[in-house]
Amino acid sequence: MASIGYAGLPVPGGGQAPTVPGDLAALAAAIDPHLLQYVTNKAQRDADFATAPVHTTVSAADGTLWKKTGPGAGDWVTLWEPLPPWRPITPAAGTSTVGDAPHVRLTGQYVHVIGALARADNTNWLGDLILGTVPADCVPPRRRRYAGSVSLGGDTTDAAVRIEIMGAAEATPGQVLAYYQAPGGTPWIDLSGGYWKDGPA
Template identity: 45%
Template sequence: MATIGYAQLPVPGGGDAPLGPAALAELATAIDPHLMQHVADLAERNSVYAGAPLHTVVTASNGSLWIKTSSSANTWATIWEPTPAWRTLSLASGFQAGQNTPQIRLIGTRVHMRGRIIRTDGGLIVGTNGIQIATVPADCKPQHVATSTAFFSMSGDPLIGAGRVEAWSDDETTPRALTFWSQDGAQDGGTVGTSWVDISGSYWID
């Protein structure tokens, strides 16, 4: 049976026996990997096409488009995905949202955060020894300790301007803590701490 085109599609020639349905089935099988496959979402893609051939292209109902980059593993390159919505961050006990609601979202392997966190009692947040202010979602847990710059109140001693937030977890059972650290300078007659922490920043999870 002759083949045609870059995809080498099988097409019966004059010397081939009248294969009928078998020839159509062979042609359909050859065409199938070159078609745009359709799924409802990422979960269905992973369920149905995990073992699909290299170069398989799949699109989802939300417009996401992926191409398979491995002939043996469920590995895909993302051509396009809609930007996911912001999610409200789970705050640690004793903390609440400040001027802007603390939120988080994962785009690929990059986590983005925004918002301010304050204490529920109106007191100062002291990060000298590290204090947990929130817990990140499971899909935003980094493989290693991830550090992002912390922005916070500059009132009082300017030393309070040096600080960071870290996302971390020692194992699968440890909370995925978002911890605030700072070089707390003295202010207001010796009191240390900041009235709010802005978590705006990002980190990689891989």
């Protein structure tokens, strides 16, 4: 029996008539790990391919493509997936939307944030502020910080605001906080930016 190609496929040769069925079965078994496998979704992937060998590649109905990277049931890497939808941030009481309502999009382990908020009573933001809460699957293990922007209306000249997302072990996981200390405050705060959901151990 010849071994052909980089995959070393066992191809039956001439004069092997008594063992051809077994040889063909061995060839099919050798080819199978190299095929692109198809599933409806991640749940079916986990159910049908938990014990698949390393390098098994599986595609879902929406085009998501995974590759097996180890022997464990959860040892998969995502090679491609469609962009997930934007989902709303739950705004804090007493706020109102300015332009785009605050939303998040989780891609892999990175959380993208868009949207701006003002006070519902039209007074300026100033000091330590609670803006809202991100969805549960966007809560980081520890507090994340990034720079947002603010309106330059009125007397303020400071265009940046510190945005913080409270971590999973804090009193209010996923709460969105802002710190703005410029004299006079600002009419609205833009949360647009992003943060890593995961982080170093």
